[in-house]
Amino acid sequence: MKISPSTNGDSLGHRSASLRRRHVVASLFKALCIGFTLFAVSVLGLLIAQVGADGLPWLDAQFLNNFPSRFPEKAGVKSALYGTLWVVSLTALIALPMGVLAAIYLEDYAPASRLTRVIEINIANLAGVPSIVYGILGLAIFVRFFGLERSVLAGAMTMSLLILPVIIISSKEAIRAVPSSIRLAAYAVGATQWQVVRSHVLPAAIPGILTGVILALSRAIGETAPLIMIGALTYVAFTPEGPMDEFTALPIQIFNWASRPQAEFHELAAAGIIVLLAVLLTMNALAVLIRYKGTQK
Amino acid sequence: MTLLAASKYRWGEAILRQLFFVCAFISVLTTVIVIGILAVETSSFFEEVSVTDFLFGTEWRPLLEPKAYGILPLLGGTMLIVVGSSIVALPVGLACAVYLSEYASDRARNIIKPVLEVLAGIPTVVYGYFAISFVTPGLRLVFDDVQIFNAASAAIVVGVMVLPMVASLCDDALRSVPSSLREGAYSVGATSYEVTARVVVPAALSGIFAAFVLAVSRAIGETMAVTLAAGATPNLTLNPLESIQTMTAYIVQVSLGDTPSGGLAYKTLFAVASVLFTITLVMNLLANKVMRKYQEVYE
Structure with missing residues (x-):
């Protein structure tokens, strides 16, 4: 790997396009994982809501x-x-x-x-x-x-x-x-x-x-x-x-x-x-x- | 006197030991009896129907004239459920596991893990109800030609049903990857995605593979949701919006009717169950073998 000799203070400004892309991919990936997890969790909520809405009026x-x-x-x-x-x-x-x-x-x-x-x-x-x-x-x-x-x-x-x-x-x-x-x-x-x-x-x-x-x-x-x-x-x-x-x-x-x-x-x-x-x-x-x-x- | 008492006592120990062994051996006995029953009834089924007709026939009509005993429509129905549920359960389950093991804080983990456990503990008949009362109406809003009973609806809920298992087994596999591997990758500048996709997931691949195989095996054996939502039409099709019948749903259908014991229709039950049992057994053996191997590597 080539290390740039000009590592001055404002590294943010010198971030290469490829590095930026890699970080974008990483954030997208994290968002995807969170999204899928939220989906799984929300299914439980949906299921309970559906059962409750249909069944509660009959429960006595x-x-x-x-x-x-x-x-x-x-x-x-x-x-x-x-x-x-x-x-x-x-x-x-x-x-x-x-x-x-x-x-x-x-x-x-x-x-x-x-x-x-x-x-x-x-x-x-x-x-x-x-x-x-x-x-x-x-x-x-x-x-x-x-x-x-x-x-x-x-x-x-x-x-x-x-x-x-x-x-x-x-x-x-x-x-x-x-x-x-x-x-x-x-x-x-x-x-x-x-x-x-x-x-x-x-x-x-x-x-x-x-x-x-x-x-x-x-x-x-x-x-x-x-x-x-x-x-x-x-x-x-x-x-x-x-x-x-x-x-x-x-x-x-x-x-x-x-x-x-x-x-x-x-x-x-x-x-x-x-x-x-x-x-x-x-x-x-x-x-x-x-x-x-x-x-x- | 004390010697006598002592020797008596050892007898007790030996008897207890035998008793414990019998309890453990009952499990082996169960397997032997299952295989025995399936083998006997299936071979008497094959006295009347040829093996090739059964395995390669494309029509399944054992209860109506003209009768046909080709299992392919039932196998096709089961495969449709397997593919559909895998599309839901495998990526979502793996993503949940990645989130839990790589990203989640302890607090998030303590909330999500129990939710997944509750999802895993919900009886399958409840998922069947969810399929017909929520998923099918939803599908009919989106697509035009959805039949009341259809493979897609059943496949989606079966996917949701096996998702917690996939997530929990993959989570175990990912967490057993030594953190030194992660730290090594992070220290050379890899992003979290690169660490996960190129280091952690490959290192846990055998465990993830085992989880996927077990999930597919469970989807094959799943009964109530597919009986309620997928219909009772043996139908060799690739269209998930049509009504189909799986092997398990056929077994339920026959046992619900008044099929006289001993007849050919009754024997189809065992022939279909043999195919079901063989497929799931091979997959479970494979998954357990892979899991044992990978546990040896990391422990």
């Missing part, structure tokens, strides 16, 4: 307490809301212990073997399998092979398989974040492996694990395709009383309303979305709270 106690109906003004989300709560609770009961135990195995127990590597790679890939494929799995195994029909249990088991990889991956991270000095100290005073895990690793990792589990469960709440596959899109005018009852769920009810041509049903779908987002927001607030309490210690 009647909407929460009524069953689905052919008449928009009488339709409500009671069975869908209860169905979602049933499915999510059962999913948590199934997927939480399995996911956490699998993560414990992979972090603290697994030997550095080929099989372990296969399991790890497999989990990473399962996390990317389209949810509708899990629906087909649920249809073939739980609904038909085990004969669970269109029950809450079949839905919860399908959802559990869907979110297990997510729970395992986030729990592994939480467990890995526990300093190994804690483990070593416990081993040094003669604790067995399970004692180390139960009394030292798990207590330290629990906030992180719970945060991951809640985020995984919020994914289960929003998933529609697998439940449609196992046949949950039916007219259900009752709330489930047990794990073998038929059910419908919030995203399915929203899909049902949104796929009808009439504008009233689209607005009902928007009202349903508000209820769904409220449930999700509650869960996420819980996750933030747990994370906050965890870091306070």
Whole structure:
């Protein structure tokens, strides 16, 4: 590079045209990046505005307490809301212990073997399998092979398989974040492996694990395709009383309303979305709270 | 006495260890069962329909007479969604990541990151609703011959849907580039654009590539938004303003109807799902492999 010998005080005046152009390009590039980022952020605003404008007028106690109906003004989300709560609770009961135990195995127990590597790679890939494929799995195994029909249990088991990889991956991270000095100290005073895990690793990792589990469960709440596959899109005018009852769920009810041509049903779908987002927001607030309490210690 | 207790206790340890292993192994079992089911049902489908008819046929009409089982229209529909959503998600996602990692102040980052996380957490059925209630009417204002259900609307919302993932993965990749590389480039007088485009992005290229592959894979598997907005017309076309059907939307359509289990129509479900599963699996394997490799380089 040639350095000009006449580097006097007013360098601004002597800036070459090419340098000026390079700075213009840089500012344009920065503006472009900011513009695209603002676009992404504003989509969230647009989406909320659209849902709010369509749905808020329909949102009242009647909407929460009524069953689905052919008449928009009488339709409500009671069975869908209860169905979602049933499915999510059962999913948590199934997927939480399995996911956490699998993560414990992979972090603290697994030997550095080929099989372990296969399991790890497999989990990473399962996390990317389209949810509708899990629906087909649920249809073939739980609904038909085990004969669970269109029950809450079949839905919860399908959802559990869907979110297990997510729970395992986030729990592994939480467990890995526990300093190994804690483990070593416990081993040094003669604790067995399970004692180390139960009394030292798990207590330290629990906030992180719970945060991951809640985020995984919020994914289960929003998933529609697998439940449609196992046949949950039916007219259900009752709330489930047990794990073998038929059910419908919030995203399915929203899909049902949104796929009808009439504008009233689209607005009902928007009202349903508000209820769904409220449930999700509650869960996420819980996750933030747990994370906050965890870091306070 | 204490010896006995101790040996009993070790048994407990061994059993627990096995239990934990079983939990971890269930994931492998899941994959095996998925592949098993798809393979069995698909091979019985191929007893009635030839593989070449299925893979290269240009008509998909499995539920109406005269029946035809060529998957190309469904693949074409999926590709239209993939291309359209990539046009939205890849450049915008990368630009967001560049802004977050190269330009944004901590304050801006603390606002934008959570917004992207919220966008990523919104259920896909909500994006489907957004497509039919906002994007499609918008498109119809701009273009004349937009069908009520069209590929463009679905592709745009799928793009918005995968955008946060692209942004977050690219952000991780860009931030893992050592800052000494940036400082070196700045110190010889490079502008921020030159540092980003010629130093940081090339250094993070494998991570960015992995992010793009994962985004495309998600767009291929995306179901609810395309079912709601793109229509149910298997249609081999390049025109995004027409109604199409993707592989995923077809699977939903069949499972919504009263298709008797065991018939040929029921088996098409598994044949289409096999194609879907194979494509996404190959892409995920590729992306994960690239990501592992690049993590090894920088950690």
